[in-house]
Amino acid sequence: MSHTFYDGQEKLFVATDCIIFGFDDNTIKLLLFERKVDPLAGRWSLIGSFVQENEGTKHAAARVLEEYTGLENVYMEELGCFGEVDRDPGARVLSIAYSALIRIGEYDVDLVERHGAKWFDYDQIPALVLDHNDMVDLAIQKLRRKAKYQPLGFELLPEKFTIPQLQILYECIYQRPLDKRNFRRKILSMNILEKLDEKDKLGSKKGAFLYKFDRDKYHSLAQKGILFEI
Amino acid sequence: MSHTFYDGQEKLFVATDCIIFGFDDNTIKLLLFERKVDPLAGRWSLIGSFVQENEGTKHAAARVLEEYTGLENVYMEELGCFGEVDRDPGARVLSIAYSALIRIGEYDVDLVERHGAKWFDYDQIPALVLDHNDMVDLAIQKLRRKAKYQPLGFELLPEKFTIPQLQILYECIYQRPLDKRNFRRKILSMNILEKLDEKDKLGSKKGAFLYKFDRDKYHSLAQKGILFEI
DNA sequence: TTTATAAGTGTAAAAAAAACACTTATTTTG
DNA sequence: CAAAATAAGTGTTTTTTTTACACTTATAAA
Numbered sequence: 184m185s186h187t188f189y190d191g192q193e194k195l196f197v198a199t200d201c202i203i204f205g206f207d208d209n210t211i212k213l214l215l216f217e218r219k220v221d222p223l224a225g226r227w228s229l230i231g232s233f234v235q236e237n238e239g240t241k242h243a244a245a246r247v248l249e250e251y252t253g254l255e256n257v258y259m260e261e262l263g264c265f266g267e268v269d270r271d272p273g274a275r276v277l278s279i280a281y282s283a284l285i286r287i288g289e290y291d292v293d294l295v296e297r298h299g300a301k302w303f304d305y306d307q308i309p310a311l312v313l314d315h316n317d318m319v320d321l322a323i324q325k326l327r328r329k330a331k332y333q334p335l336g337f338e339l340l341p342e343k344f345t346i347p348q349l350q351i352l353y354e355c356i357y358q359r360p361l362d363k364r365n366f367r368r369k370i371l372s373m374n375i376l377e378k379l380d381e382k383d384k385l386g387s388k389k390g391a392f393l394y395k396f397d398r399d400k401y402h403s404l405a406q407k408g409i410l411f412e413i
Numbered sequence: 414m415s416h417t418f419y420d421g422q423e424k425l426f427v428a429t430d431c432i433i434f435g436f437d438d439n440t441i442k443l444l445l446f447e448r449k450v451d452p453l454a455g456r457w458s459l460i461g462s463f464v465q466e467n468e469g470t471k472h473a474a475a476r477v478l479e480e481y482t483g484l485e486n487v488y489m490e491e492l493g494c495f496g497e498v499d500r501d502p503g504a505r506v507l508s509i510a511y512s513a514l515i516r517i518g519e520y521d522v523d524l525v526e527r528h529g530a531k532w533f534d535y536d537q538i539p540a541l542v543l544d545h546n547d548m549v550d551l552a553i554q555k556l557r558r559k560a561k562y563q564p565l566g567f568e569l570l571p572e573k574f575t576i577p578q579l580q581i582l583y584e585c586i587y588q589r590p591l592d593k594r595n596f597r598r599k600i601l602s603m604n605i606l607e608k609l610d611e612k613d614k615l616g617s618k619k620g621a622f623l624y625k626f627d628r629d630k631y632h633s634l635a636q637k638g639i640l641f642e643i
Numbered sequence: 644t645t646t647a648t649a650a651g652t653g654t655a656a657a658a659a660a661a662a663c664a665c666t667t668a669t670t671t672t673g
Numbered sequence: 674c675a676a677a678a679t680a681a682g683t684g685t686t687t688t689t690t691t692t693a694c695a696c697t698t699a700t701a702a703a
Contacts, residue, residue, distance in 0.1 A: 188450040189504045192463045194424035197507060219420040233422045236505055241498035249608060264494050264509045266470035274419045275466055279494045347650070365692070366651070387649040388700040577681070594683070595661065618669040618681035 199244040200231035202322040205287035206339040217299040243268040244281040253291030255293035284338035338394035429474040430461035432552040435517035436569040447529040483521030490566040514568035567626035575621035
């Protein structure tokens with residue numbers, strides 16, 4: 184294939200950026216980094232990386248996520264392509280943005296600190312470089328929309344969690360209070376939680392039972408067309 | 414800015430592909446083209462184009478759509494980035510796929526024919542080049558999912574349509590029959606349709622009243638948080 | 644042992660969705 | 674020109690889902 188129609192076509196810089204969500208202190212948070220390279224060095228930014236010739240775009244995003252947090256096998260979802268011509272003043276760079284949901288207790292604290300990162304409440308995001316604020320806004324909107332019909336919440340909680348913790352998470356995402364009796368009934372009626380014999384005694388004197396999300400059960404129900412909804 | 418961190422980074426080919434939906438003969442259809450360039454010339458394919466240095470990705474998709482159908486201002490939505498390393502045997506090409514919803518009565522029939530295009534029922538898509546079948550499958554899934562909560566249907570119907578036509582469209586999308594009394598009540602209760610004095614007499618002897626989708630009303634209701642659902 | 648705290652529980656009312664069958668307007672046909 | 678055929682159009686009842694709401698319980702701290 185010496186002469187193909189690829190010859191003479193233009194190539195573009197392709198990057199990925201990663202919107203990292205966490206949940207702690209009863210708040211949804213985003214992990215942001217101080218940009219180290221010019222242009223715009225020193226300003227707050229999402230983490231990102233150029234896509235290499237020999238890797239997929241999601242791989243690039245996961246690679247940089249691991250490099251900055253130490254986390255592997257993180258839940259990541261494509262947010263979209265940000266491809267406006269003038270979005271980056273330094274060059275024509277197209278970025279594929281990914282949302283990542285991480286368990287805030289599991290990342291490598293030292294590593295993150297060394298990279299100049301800081302957690303921000305998701306309603307107090309500072310001005311970011313380039314179009315990163317657009318990415319964040321879109322990611323938050325999408326998280327709100329999707330959380331209702333997909334079991335995303337469990338990606339943000341520790342493996343063992345209590346029903347009240349789960350409820351607070353959804354109250355944060357939806358930004359409105361939920362009735363605890365209705366919430367408990369609804370989530371338990373789906374039969375996707377496994378109740379453990381342990382209790383979490385940190386949140387209250389009485390203690391609340393711990394549960395685990397049963398991914399297998401969820402998938403077999405989803406296959407049958409029985410939908411998650413909360 | 415003589416030396417920036419862009420220097421030495423790799424660039425990639427970036428293309429767009431376009432999944433073109435239409436509705437006719439009470440069926441959802443997709444417009445496919447015979448690929449003219451090697452590799453894989455002569456095989457069925459989505460239409461696509463490389464993204465130029467001086468245009469956004471959506472612009473590239475809209476440009477190629479107009480070139481092949483004559484249509485401008487078409488409803489288009491990003492489906493996602495297809496970026497696996499080996500998805501194109503000719504070169505490393507990353508593709509941003511877009512779904513387009515067109516009114517099947519409005520495209521330039523000659524132009525489309527000259528480009529070797531053909532409409533296929535959406536459940537009878539032939540083998541396509543590269544990962545285009547994946548794109549189509551994903552686009553159909555997404556259309557099904559989104560149609561319920563966003564007024565996409567009106568992008569596939571002529572400007573004036575009858576309630577039974579609209580119902581048949583949704584029956585196609587959801588692949589299940591709907592009750593006509595419940596359907597009519599639900600869609601009319603949203604107050605987003607304008608009833609015209611005209612009747613369509615082609616579909617029946619009695620004739621059915623024509624309606625128009627009122628975009629302004631829809632948007633002002635959406636702003637107030639009143640959601641479309643069908 | 645009293646107090647404070649959050650966990651855990653059931654029922655009734657309201658709203659939304661689903662099920663269901665006949666009448667009407669008009670063209671075609673005999 | 675009367676009868677038949679066709680798809681449009683219309684309300685009500687039943688079922689399901691969602692919402693609203695208040696007290697008891699287990700335990701640690703005072």
